[in-house]
Amino acid sequence: MPYFSICGVPNCPNFAHAVFVANYLSEKLPNFFYKKIEKIPREWAVFLDELNRENKWYTHESPVIWKELYQWGGTKYLIGGLSEFWEHVYCYYGLESLIPKYALDELALDNLRFFADKRRSEARKVKNVAILGAGQLNSAILIQDLLEIKTLRKGGVHLVFKLYDHHQNIDRSVFQHLNDTALHFNSTSFFGDFNLVELYSSAEDAMADSDIILNLDDYNPKDADFGKHMNRCTIRMKMLADHLLVAAKRDAKIIFAGSGPLCYMATALSKACSEMFPNIVVITADKGFPFVTAASEETGIEIHRISAPVVWGSIGVNCFVDIRNAFFKADVYRPYRCSLTAPKGSTLPLGVVSSELRLMGYKIKDAGVIERKVKNNTKKMEDLIGRASLFSKLRAIGLLLKLWYADEVGDEIISLGVRSNGSFHVPKGMFFSQPVKLSESRVWVPYSNYPLKEKQTKKRIKQCILHAKDVFGNLGIMYDPDDGFDEDWDDYSKYLGEIGEGEEEEMYE
Structure with missing residues (x-):
């Protein structure tokens, strides 16, 4: 041939x-x-x-x-x-x-x-990043963080940030902030090069031809009526779905990173889209970062040895951070046989120190103490600076995109709100924060092999699922909210029991 x-x-x-x-x-x-x-x-x-x-x-x-x-x-x-x-x-x-x-x-x-x-x-290889609600977070810091991710610019690709905030037309300070951000970054570009940051007057224009869509909007309820607020959120997602279907790429990475009932918003958006967008995710890992610091102070384990804990639940509806099942790197002394008979003061090596991964559960007597500590620290920080802390959220966004655009698919397990495939008996189609892993096709999927050793963890996951199903079902987002759930969960609990539910406690008693 x-x-x-x-x-x-x-x-x-x-x-x-x-x-x-x-x-x-x-x-x-x-x-x-x-x-x-x-x-x-x-x-x-x-x-x-x-x-x-x-x-x-x-x-x-x-x-x-x-x-x-x-x-x-x-x-x-x-x-x-x-x-x-x-x-x-x-x-x-x-x-x-x-x-x-x-x-x-x-x-x-x-x-x-x-x-x-x-x-x-080819001379202008561009990756467009749309930032909706750009006035909510410090977009200048976010843009700088994303510019430092080398894999986003692999192959000579230029990043162009497209900013939009629906408050910019009614609040002069928001428009001025976005305009100042654009002027700052565009002034650093080479003469004759295209703009690094562009302002847009509509969400549809900002999303057009974008490879990454970051939604930073604040969806927190502004009044006491939760039902009315959730209905408004549903309407906003239907409007966003219309814009996506008209303007967005089908392989665009859509990331919810604002505040409010984000898993509900992602579920409503997914249901409203007549065509599948496989890369819709919700940033949730930021909820777990403060727990690492608190757990380090409580147990004396250095921060760099503790993994980020898994965040379970529907963000903004009912969720919790599972600090007891977080892993940490422990140094273990393993003596040689000769150490039993070696004379006192012997200079011969009597053992070796090796590292192994352990669960935090046996180190933490009461996870509620850590939860209250994080809550108090968060409140003090918000009272001091007059707003919610930004850096955990910015860090979580940066880490997600580093893994998503890495040269090779890694084996990292992170917390992320993704569309459920039935793992952990979360209803299929519901967006739920859980441990996830990047597939070979670079789609985030639930990591169903994640170990659940403690009864209290499984009980709280079940409560989060039931609460989310109740809220989603009442608002018409999920169908048959009670169909066979208890029976399925009981079968799943039996399965976990068969593989050794209490092994971790027995190991360190």
């Missing part, structure tokens, strides 16, 4: 003619493959000289056509120019055709236009 390569200058009529013929044959014949290699005039001479030296050829004009057998990268067999290519095509495929000169000129012109468009698009 031959593989043809056609090299030439974009505005060369003979090159355009050869490409036209090869394209025609590739459409008609299943085993005809070709690729074209285009070089601008100032690159052509150098390229041709290197090609002749490599293959001991003596070609001197465009196009140069050769074939390789069986696969690309094999031995090159020179065919020649356009006339030799036509002779080859006639002998092997019986194709003959006469194309008038004016048609050849048109082909060359079209090919040149296509080449110019391709070069322009």
Whole structure:
């Protein structure tokens, strides 16, 4: 099976003619493959000289056509120019055709236009990041953090941040803040380069052609009526779904990172979209970061040795941080047998210190103490600065995107609100914060093998699920909220019991 390569200058009529013929044959014949290699005039001479030296050829004009057998990268067999290519095509495929000169000129012109468009698009490789509700968090810090993620700019890709906040048209201070942010970052770009930050007057325009959509809007209830507020949230998600279906890419990464009932919002958005958006997630890991500090103070374990705890539940409705099932890295002394008989003061090595992962459960007597400590610290911080803390949220966004755009899919397990697939008996389709892992197709999926050792943890997860199902069901988002749940949960509890529910407590008694 031959593989043809056609090299030439974009505005060369003979090159355009050869490409036209090869394209025609590739459409008609299943085993005809070709690729074209285009070089601008100032690159052509150098390229041709290197090609002749490599293959001991003596070609001197465009196009140069050769074939390789069986696969690309094999031995090159020179065919020649356009006339030799036509002779080859006639002998092997019986194709003959006469194309008038004016048609050849048109082909060359079209090919040149296509080449110019391709070069322009390659020169400006852009990844668009839409930030909705950009006035809620400190967007300048967020943009700076994202610019430091090298994998987002891999392959010479430029980041463009598209800011929008629905308050900007009614609150002058919000507009001024966004405008100052744009002026600051755009002033640092090179002369003649495109803007790094752009302001938009509508959410639909901001989301158009965006690869990442960060929703930072505040969805906290502004009045006491929870039902009315949730209905308003549903309406807002239906409006957002309309904008997404019109403007957004189907593979866009949609990240809810604001405040309020975010898992409910993500579920409502998913239900409202008539087409599937597989990359909708809710930032939840930030809820667990303060618990690491509090647990370190309570147990004396250094912070860098403690993993982020899993956040369970529907954010903004009912959730909790499972600090007892967080892992920490422990140093364990393992003595040698000779240590039993070695004389006092022996200089021989009597053992080795190794590291292992352990659960925090046996170190924490009462998780409620840590929860109250985090609550008090959070309240003190908010009273001191007059707003909610931002940096846990910003850190969680940055870590998520680092993992999502990593060169290789890792084995990290993080807390994230994702669409349930039935794991942990969360109803399918409901967005629920749980341990997740990145699949090979780079979609976040629940990590169903995460160990649940403690009865109290399973009980609280069940309460979160029941509460979320009740809220979602009453608002018409989930169907059959009570269908077979208790029986399924009992079966799941039995399964966990069979694999050793109390092993962790027995191990360290």
